[in-house]
Amino acid sequence: KQEVTQIPAALSVPEGENLVLNCSFTDSAIYNLQWFRQDPGKGLTSLLLIQSSQREQTSGRLNASLDKSSGRSTLYIAASQPGDSATYLCAVRNQGAQKLVFGQGTRLTINP
Amino acid sequence: EAQVTQNPRYLITVTGKKLTVTCSQNMNHEYMSWYRQDPGLGLRQIYYSMNVEVTDKGDVPEGYKVSRKEKRNFPLILESPSPNQTSLYFCASSWKYTDTQYFGPGTRLTVL
Numbered sequence: 001k002q003e004v005t006q007i008p009a010a011l012s013v014p015e016g017e018n019l020v021l022n023c024s025f026t027d028s029a030i031y032n033l034q035w036f037r038q039d040p041g042k043g044l045t046s047l048l049l050i051q052s053s054q055r056e057q058t059s060g061r062l063n064a065s066l067d068k069s070s071g072r073s074t075l076y077i078a079a080s081q082p083g084d085s086a087t088y089l090c091a092v093r094n095q096g097a098q099k100l101v102f103g104q105g106t107r108l109t110i111n112p
Numbered sequence: 113e114a115q116v117t118q119n120p121r122y123l124i125t126v127t128g129k130k131l132t133v134t135c136s137q138n139m140n141h142e143y144m145s146w147y148r149q150d151p152g153l154g155l156r157q158i159y160y161s162m163n164v165e166v167t168d169k170g171d172v173p174e175g176y177k178v179s180r181k182e183k184r185n186f187p188l189i190l191e192s193p194s195p196n197q198t199s200l201y202f203c204a205s206s207w208k209y210t211d212t213q214y215f216g217p218g219t220r221l222t223v224l
Contacts, residue, residue, distance in 0.1 A: 031210060043116075043202060044215040089155070091213075098162070098209040099145070099170060102155040 002027045004092050006103035014111050015082060021075040021106050023090030028068050034100065035064050035075050036089040044089065047075070052095075080110045114139045116216035118203050124222045125193060133188045133219050135203030143209040144186040145170065146178065148199040149218075155202070161186055162209065193223040 003026045013019050032051045036044040048064040050057045050073070056065040063076040077084060087107045091100035116137045125131055137144065145160035157170030161180040175197055177189040190197060203216040
């Protein structure tokens with residue numbers, strides 16, 4: 001059974017810092033992995049989707065990497081801004097499976 | 113604007129009173145699904161639909177029903193709500209189930 005873990009549960013950093021959010025998964029037979037952001041009281045917004053054959057994906061200040069063999073993904077945020085404050089969720093889709101398995105998320109606070 | 117909409121956004125009801133949460137997408141997506149989000153448990157899938165008239169159970173289907181009569185709509189029905197169904201509910205859709213998932217804004221349900 002796939003399990004997805006995100007550590008730490010919460011992170012607070014000063015504005016302008018580069019930071020890394022971690023996601024680990026127990027079953028390496030994944031099809032793809034998706035990073036989302038969730039703002040309080042709002043839905044999930046897809047940030048990046050990375051296929052199992054890819055090593056990384058980039059969108060603006062965000063870069064997601066994937067190491068399938070070690071069961072890890074990281075989301076790198078460059079030059080953080082207060083508007084980046086949100087909960088970041090990692091979700092994995094296994095090979096042959098239709099559903100996403102979510103981690104519990106990392107609540108990120110960027111302090112001005 | 114491409115979006116997934118849910119109604120109502122907030123609902124307080126009493127045990128046993130049937131309710132429907134609507135979900136609609138305007139992107140011609142084939143795949144739709146429902147999740148519930150609870151503290152400490154994360155996001156769990158309730159039901160999903162691969163296409164019109166094709167639905168199947170997710171991880172926590174007990175107490176819920178769905179239908180997919182039209183491609184754009186995927187309502188979630190609680191025939192006899194109970195307090196343990198108090199939760200934050202999300203609808204999601206994508207072209208195919210392997211693609212980027214787009215989430216609705218969420219429905220916060222309280223069952224007294």
